[in-house]
Amino acid sequence: MIWAALVILIVVLAVAVPVAAGLGILGLGLSELFSKLPLSLAMGEMAWGTSNNFLLVAIPFFVLLGEILLRSGMAERMYNALVLWMPWLPGGLMHSNIAACAMFAATSGSSVATAATIGTVAMDEIEKHGYSERLFLGTIAAGGTLGILIPPSINMIVYGVLTDTSIPKLYLAGIIPGLLLAGLFSLTVLIFCLARPALGGRRVATSWDARIRALPDLLPPLVIFLAVIGSIYAGWATATESAALGVIAALGVAAWRGRLTPRMLLQAFEGTMRTTAMIMAILIAAYFLNFVITSIGLTGQINRYITSLGLTPVELLVVVVIFYFILGMFMETLSMMVATVPIIAPIMFKAGYDPIWFGILVVILMELAMITPPVGINLYVVQGLRQRGKIDDVIIGSAPFVVTMLVMIAILSLWPGIALWLARAVSN
Amino acid sequence: QDLPKTQFKVVGLNGPTVASIVDEVPFWRETVPKASNGAITADITPLDQAGIDDKTMLRLLKLGVMDFAGMDISKMAGDDPRFEGCDLAGLTLDADKARAACNAWREVIDRQMQKNWNAKLLAFGGNPPQVFWCRNVLSGLDDLKGKKIRVFNNTMRDFLGGVGATAVSMAFAEVVPALNNGVVDCGVTGSLSGNTAGWPEVTKSLYPMSLGWSINVLAVNLGTWKRIDPKVQAFLQEQVKAYEDKMWATLKKAAEEADNCNTNKQPCTMGKLASITIVPVKPSEAETHKKLVEGAVLANWAKRCGKECVAEWNDTVGKLLGLKAPMP
Amino acid sequence: MTWLRRFTQIGLWFGGALVLLAAVLIGIDVILRKFFAASIGGADELAGYALAIGTAWSLGAALVDRAHIRIDSLYVRFPMRLRLVLDVVGVLALLGFFGLVAWHGWGVVEQSWVSGSRSQSALETPTVIPQLIWILGLISFVIVGIVLLGHALALAARSELNGMARLISTRSAEEEVEDEIRDLKQRQSSERST
Ligand code: NA
Ligand code: NA
Numbered sequence: 001m002i003w004a005a006l007v008i009l010i011v012v013l014a015v016a017v018p019v020a021a022g023l024g025i026l027g028l029g030l031s032e033l034f035s036k037l038p039l040s041l042a043m044g045e046m047a048w049g050t051s052n053n054f055l056l057v058a059i060p061f062f063v064l065l066g067e068i069l070l071r072s073g074m075a076e077r078m079y080n081a082l083v084l085w086m087p088w089l090p091g092g093l094m095h096s097n098i099a100a101c102a103m104f105a106a107t108s109g110s111s112v113a114t115a116a117t118i119g120t121v122a123m124d125e126i127e128k129h130g131y132s133e134r135l136f137l138g139t140i141a142a143g144g145t146l147g148i149l150i151p152p153s154i155n156m157i158v159y160g161v162l163t164d165t166s167i168p169k170l171y172l173a174g175i176i177p178g179l180l181l182a183g184l185f186s187l188t189v190l191i192f193c194l195a196r197p198a199l200g201g202r203r204v205a206t207s208w209d210a211r212i213r214a215l216p217d218l219l220p221p222l223v224i225f226l227a228v229i230g231s232i233y234a235g236w237a238t239a240t241e242s243a244a245l246g247v248i249a250a251l252g253v254a255a256w257r258g259r260l261t262p263r264m265l266l267q268a269f270e271g272t273m274r275t276t277a278m279i280m281a282i283l284i285a286a287y288f289l290n291f292v293i294t295s296i297g298l299t300g301q302i303n304r305y306i307t308s309l310g311l312t313p314v315e316l317l318v319v320v321v322i323f324y325f326i327l328g329m330f331m332e333t334l335s336m337m338v339a340t341v342p343i344i345a346p347i348m349f350k351a352g353y354d355p356i357w358f359g360i361l362v363v364i365l366m367e368l369a370m371i372t373p374p375v376g377i378n379l380y381v382v383q384g385l386r387q388r389g390k391i392d393d394v395i396i397g398s399a400p401f402v403v404t405m406l407v408m409i410a411i412l413s414l415w416p417g418i419a420l421w422l423a424r425a426v427s428n
Numbered sequence: 429q430d431l432p433k434t435q436f437k438v439v440g441l442n443g444p445t446v447a448s449i450v451d452e453v454p455f456w457r458e459t460v461p462k463a464s465n466g467a468i469t470a471d472i473t474p475l476d477q478a479g480i481d482d483k484t485m486l487r488l489l490k491l492g493v494m495d496f497a498g499m500d501i502s503k504m505a506g507d508d509p510r511f512e513g514c515d516l517a518g519l520t521l522d523a524d525k526a527r528a529a530c531n532a533w534r535e536v537i538d539r540q541m542q543k544n545w546n547a548k549l550l551a552f553g554g555n556p557p558q559v560f561w562c563r564n565v566l567s568g569l570d571d572l573k574g575k576k577i578r579v580f581n582n583t584m585r586d587f588l589g590g591v592g593a594t595a596v597s598m599a600f601a602e603v604v605p606a607l608n609n610g611v612v613d614c615g616v617t618g619s620l621s622g623n624t625a626g627w628p629e630v631t632k633s634l635y636p637m638s639l640g641w642s643i644n645v646l647a648v649n650l651g652t653w654k655r656i657d658p659k660v661q662a663f664l665q666e667q668v669k670a671y672e673d674k675m676w677a678t679l680k681k682a683a684e685e686a687d688n689c690n691t692n693k694q695p696c697t698m699g700k701l702a703s704i705t706i707v708p709v710k711p712s713e714a715e716t717h718k719k720l721v722e723g724a725v726l727a728n729w730a731k732r733c734g735k736e737c738v739a740e741w742n743d744t745v746g747k748l749l750g751l752k753a754p755m756p
Numbered sequence: 757m758t759w760l761r762r763f764t765q766i767g768l769w770f771g772g773a774l775v776l777l778a779a780v781l782i783g784i785d786v787i788l789r790k791f792f793a794a795s796i797g798g799a800d801e802l803a804g805y806a807l808a809i810g811t812a813w814s815l816g817a818a819l820v821d822r823a824h825i826r827i828d829s830l831y832v833r834f835p836m837r838l839r840l841v842l843d844v845v846g847v848l849a850l851l852g853f854f855g856l857v858a859w860h861g862w863g864v865v866e867q868s869w870v871s872g873s874r875s876q877s878a879l880e881t882p883t884v885i886p887q888l889i890w891i892l893g894l895i896s897f898v899i900v901g902i903v904l905l906g907h908a909l910a911l912a913a914r915s916e917l918n919g920m921a922r923l924i925s926t927r928s929a930e931e932e933v934e935d936e937i938r939d940l941k942q943r944q945s946s947e948r949s950t
Contacts, residue, residue, distance in 0.1 A: 044860030269772020
């Protein structure tokens, strides 16, 4: 059954059928092959149930927030300010990319929105300053994934709901690993540029005066961060509601900049809904697929198999990481979480792993999935912004950061306190 | 007796609930196969693992994408208000009365299921009572007035409306942080399910006036039922009777254990030891309670359910409990 | 084709406006709750409807703008004609799946109508209303897809393969085609000059 599923999936995706349709066809195919019951009849109810799920509303909210900030000029100003502060490092603007992604991640819960926003403002710089295109694209694709590790985070919301884990605690737990991972990304760039200085591009001229003058441009992201994150800890809003507050704060920033016009809003709507429709199409198909997979007993099979192995906790962890690495190559992250976390998480908790810690691990594994081919959504976002060349450039440019993330996973496993310390310190 | 080999597909109650863990999953995975000498087997998935929206369970059962379904009946009330007829907020304050009320209402639900939902009712079950968990120590029922309270269905909202509290809706997973940070003042959930989900860490008191019992039903798709061998039908009906008795026994035991666990006493095997104040329901509050149920809860439900339904209810459940729903 | 784009663009605006409205409603609800201990009593429910309806009405634009993700690593290495066949297969698969969703989705609406279903919130929304707007969006998506496919096949019949690629190929594949044509023209012009 597992093999049939994998073969259908790989064939359908290899011939470039849209991913949403591919997952849906896989669901229909598995139901046809392995179920006595007419599972396809559930498609309507499943589609409606998925489409109007309140938790998923955070997706368009965070995408809209990014679109508004992009069109308000805030993202560009923030990026340019960071450019002035970063040029002394070998690799120059690529560090600004990562820093800008990390900073933007503090306002947005979506990796797609983070990569798209920073990518849009950064893309013109490649030729201007003579960077190695591939590594530069890689910093945006990988840096963008920080969107779900540094709070707020859609994936943490979904994990929290799937496992009944506190979302605000997950948010706190994501901060240090998020900053650490951003640092490791920069370190990766540094290593590459020291080894091959040609990758690094020309330096941007700057002065302390210009740097100081650019500082106020870093303020608006802080305001949005406070609106989204502050509202949760101040007892105003739940994590999902806070995404809506972020949208309102972004509108405020745009209005303050004098950029809030009907035309600008309509453009933001277009970008938001195109991305939302694309993600939701995949999720609708994935929820149906998940229903079929559990109905035909595939989930139970996997579950029993893993339990029957009788693994030690460390072995179990290794197996889970490999499992997500492989599955993450082929699946969109939210749908993958919906399909697997309810099975894997209880096994991990039983083996003694902390739910908050495991949540952070899962989020990093999802980040990994976003930049591994063939289905890596950030690869596609960056390629979509670029509108030229082959996607292979983005894939190759992101490859070093895949290794970086694996290192991050090792660090997190050896020192779980990196994730747990802040969550515990604040709750006590 | 030799039963023909039969295999069923079951989608069951929410995975982390007592009813699922102690009764439902073992019933399908162990009891039924063993009692039938391995002839009847079932593959059961809790609905949360299948990613199903709980409000759609009955609709999915009707479509026949599963043979048997275990479901929280008040979640189906949007499709037919009769389904919450024996689980209205505050309707019964102890488990025996709740079961009796559901027994009195059984025929109506079964009839509706057969008529409109291509399904047949097999058994009723429940969970430890739905109670108030609050950030502060309540002084009593009156103290709920003006508080923001998380509830999850219309009949509870009606009750709060009567009390003068503000109903807030949010996902279950968001309630603990919401209580912790003060987004809400109180939340309503089961005395045991709240305990296992860590609510005692963010609340100081528990007010045990029951707002319901998360009454669940086990139902079978009519197509499946008609297709299976009469011998299997008879066997299942017998098994289901024992299953129902077991569920109500579990409920009582779980409710007792929940009280132990929440007040740091043993035995507490089903939950986690915690110590919060249980604010007892005062005898003087019983009168207010009755007024609330008849006024706010029954009146609003009657409007949703219609004349015919109310007449039927007054003849059955109403008569049993000495309550009367006003004609809309 | 222009009016098809226009139509799907309006779908995006409609969806975006609903999402923004949902954000504002939730904002109001948060303020009401914090300062007035009151609640709209269903802002989350309305936001859910906004997502469902907005998505349904935006699927068509995502198709016309070629925003639905396709894994084209292997595909871009295929010859153009095979690519175009796969493009048609891809659109058909998407339409087939969402056609089925719409078909069964219609059953959902019918059931809500027959049983007079209402939402479990303070609003007690008759669920047919949001579901009907949702299903109409899905149906419009299927129609948009059929029109798009018709256009593409008409172009194929006239051997205007470039035009066809611009409609339904992935963006990187389309660019390959343009590169090939540019090469071809350059070669032609250099041949002429020699
Ligand atoms: Na973030
Ligand atoms: Na991937």
